[in-house]
Amino acid sequence: MLDPNYDENKEDLQSSVQRFEKMIYQHENSFFDVETLEQIAEHYFIHAKFDEALKACDLGLTHFPYTLELISLKAQILGDMQKPEEGMELIENAILLFPTDLEIMLVKGSLLSQMQQHEAAVEVFLAALEIAEEKDEVYFRLGLTYHAWSKPREAVDMFKKALEINPENENALVELANSLDDIGKIEESIPFYKQFIEEDPFSYTAWYNLGIAYSKLKQYEKAIDSYEYSLAIEPTFGSSLFNLGNTHMNLQDYVQAEENYRQCLKYDEPNPELYCCLGASLERQKKFNEAIEFYKEAIKIDPLWDEGYYGLAVCLTELDKWFEALHFLKKSLKLNETNPLYWTGLADVEAYLGNTLSADEAYQKSIELDSFFAPTWIKWAQLHFELEDYEKSADIMLSAIDELPEEAELYYRSAVYLIKAGQFKDAFHFLESGLLLDYDKHEVIFEFFPNLETQKAIFKLIQQYKK
Numbered sequence: 397m398l399d400p401n402y403d404e405n406k407e408d409l410q411s412s413v414q415r416f417e418k419m420i421y422q423h424e425n426s427f428f429d430v431e432t433l434e435q436i437a438e439h440y441f442i443h444a445k446f447d448e449a450l451k452a453c454d455l456g457l458t459h460f461p462y463t464l465e466l467i468s469l470k471a472q473i474l475g476d477m478q479k480p481e482e483g484m485e486l487i488e489n490a491i492l493l494f495p496t497d498l499e500i501m502l503v504k505g506s507l508l509s510q511m512q513q514h515e516a517a518v519e520v521f522l523a524a525l526e527i528a529e530e531k532d533e534v535y536f537r538l539g540l541t542y543h544a545w546s547k548p549r550e551a552v553d554m555f556k557k558a559l560e561i562n563p564e565n566e567n568a569l570v571e572l573a574n575s576l577d578d579i580g581k582i583e584e585s586i587p588f589y590k591q592f593i594e595e596d597p598f599s600y601t602a603w604y605n606l607g608i609a610y611s612k613l614k615q616y617e618k619a620i621d622s623y624e625y626s627l628a629i630e631p632t633f634g635s636s637l638f639n640l641g642n643t644h645m646n647l648q649d650y651v652q653a654e655e656n657y658r659q660c661l662k663y664d665e666p667n668p669e670l671y672c673c674l675g676a677s678l679e680r681q682k683k684f685n686e687a688i689e690f691y692k693e694a695i696k697i698d699p700l701w702d703e704g705y706y707g708l709a710v711c712l713t714e715l716d717k718w719f720e721a722l723h724f725l726k727k728s729l730k731l732n733e734t735n736p737l738y739w740t741g742l743a744d745v746e747a748y749l750g751n752t753l754s755a756d757e758a759y760q761k762s763i764e765l766d767s768f769f770a771p772t773w774i775k776w777a778q779l780h781f782e783l784e785d786y787e788k789s790a791d792i793m794l795s796a797i798d799e800l801p802e803e804a805e806l807y808y809r810s811a812v813y814l815i816k817a818g819q820f821k822d823a824f825h826f827l828e829s830g831l832l833l834d835y836d837k838h839e840v841i842f843e844f845f846p847n848l849e850t851q852k853a854i855f856k857l858i859q860q861y862k863k
Contacts, residue, residue, distance in 0.1 A: 634664030804834035
């Protein structure tokens, strides 16, 4: 099966991969040298086709059992397949033969970190620093280990050291930003990106990462500028197009976001996240039928993509197709029962369909998962208001105020429900608190009292608190 003298210089990688697959799956005879098998294994590894990558490694190691590159690669593959112990066994055997090989040491450290043996991993990487010529890569691995160890400050120090040695280490730039974000210091990554750009202004990935930093800081206009510089250098860079779309979504510029996502589709492989984002941009423009098509594409690619089912449900409710929406909401919750938005959506549909008990339970479940989202509290209280259970509505609002004491609307709604329940003294207390918090939001009260004379009386009372 192997011929070390076989000359494949004339053959490109894709042809080699095709021959390899014919040999494996169609049981055809073929010959490969060890370097070609390394390339094939790396190709599969990069594309996360771990089973095929292992087969290529095993074929090479059968004939060349002491090939360090294949041993190292196989160990990494096993690690990514969540089998770090098997990878470690390979590495330990290799170390007996090659105790000072840097690549073997780096793989060992990474596997130890994956096995949660972070302290041992750090010791291995520190030993590797003693023999490494390109020390930035070792510092980078140390940073990853500290990050996995939940020590983001130490991770930041390691990534900074990597960049001091090699300012062009883009992986270190990306991970530095992630670790700084973990400790709430994302702004500190910006000078590193700017320095990188100053040295290489045509690095579209550096501009892209600068855009991510600005996005995390909610400096959306600067983020847009950065992504657009990235795209000016490399117009087909899908990641910049995708994040540019996300930034326009944050700015509620849904038309531009749609255009960015559609451009991204031209250059990136279709994936459920991209389809859902495109669907959301159309949904916000009230193009519900178009949005539905993209949500369907998302779940066609990945039937377990819960966001796709939720997006379908939202559009269907807007089109008054409530029973269909109910079906997809239940599907999204079956896949992800910890998303409070899904429970709120289910409650909304159940309430509309008159299933008040189910709606009540769904709102309560949503609140248990996230008690800091005012709209869910308001909808839950409104459900009981429409059932004329005013005391329950008031109780819900009081619980909401305990969680969100700065939300003025909750006080006004509490006042309304207490008035309806005949508890006027308490009602005026909450009305006063709402007026002191945010006078302008008092207009919500008039929605509950359509009678003009009642509105005049309330307005007269409210005017006393006008600043």
